[in-house]
Amino acid sequence: MAEIDRRAQDDFGIAQIVLMENAGRAVAEIILAENSPAKTLRIALFCGKGNNGGDGFVAARHLFNEHLGCLVVYAPDASDIKPGAASDNFRVIRKMGIDIRPMRSFLQEREKEEDYTVTVDAVFGTGFRGALPEEYVEAWRYVNAADMKIYAVDIPSGLDATTGAAAESCIKAHKTVTFGLPKKGFFIADGPHVCGEIVTRNVGFPSVLLEEALNG
DSSP states (O other), X not given: OHHHHHHHHHTTOOOHHHHHHHHHHHHHHHHHHHSSSGGGOEEEEEEOSSHHHHHHHHHHHHHHHTTOEEEEXXXXXXXXXXXXXXXXXXXXXXXHTOEEEEHHHHHHHGGGSOOOSEEEEESOOTTXXXXXXXXXXXXXXXXXXXXXXXXXXXXXXXXXXXTOOBXXXXXXXXXXEEESSOOGGGSSTTHHHHSOEEEEEOOSOOHHHHHHHHHO
16 A cells, blocks of 8 residues: 555655545544534544644544534644645644644643543554554553544554554554555454454545556
8 A cells, every 4th residue: 555655646646635635534524424413522633743644634624624522632743743745734723723732731631631422543554563652552541441432544553554463552443444455454463353343445546556456
């Protein structure tokens, strides 16, 4: 999928911001379709500094436009957000007045937070390997133990997309909304225990690239 993503942009000229918009909108649409009445939702979106986080920023915008209560938790710092599509979408949600807080603030005040009904995990994508940073071990322990639906964006944060190995306190999703093609790690080792239901959406990748991967 990393190669498909690269070729979609370099060979076909599909802008990263287009893929990101389609991905974030797909996540928001699935959440809205599955939770009725939507107006009762309280949604916490955890967004990393890369393109996976950018997908989360887009999802937050669409959910907020439906007049839902949204909190965006980002880490480690706003200045670390990847330049380009991710940082562009971060600036948009900040201008919209969405409640945005750094992870350190959320962890310090989480006991005072309102109860959330939905969590969106948009932190680490398919490039994740090894151990989670300590702040995410703490955050995911809290999220996994809470009574809420958890939607993972593309892959649960803490899961190795290739080997299926889950790091300590890997997010345990109710549903994983993945893009293009499912990842090998979903189906082996720890993958089946942390992915929940897997839903695949094509967010704009040329079908010829997906077919080449499947038939190759």
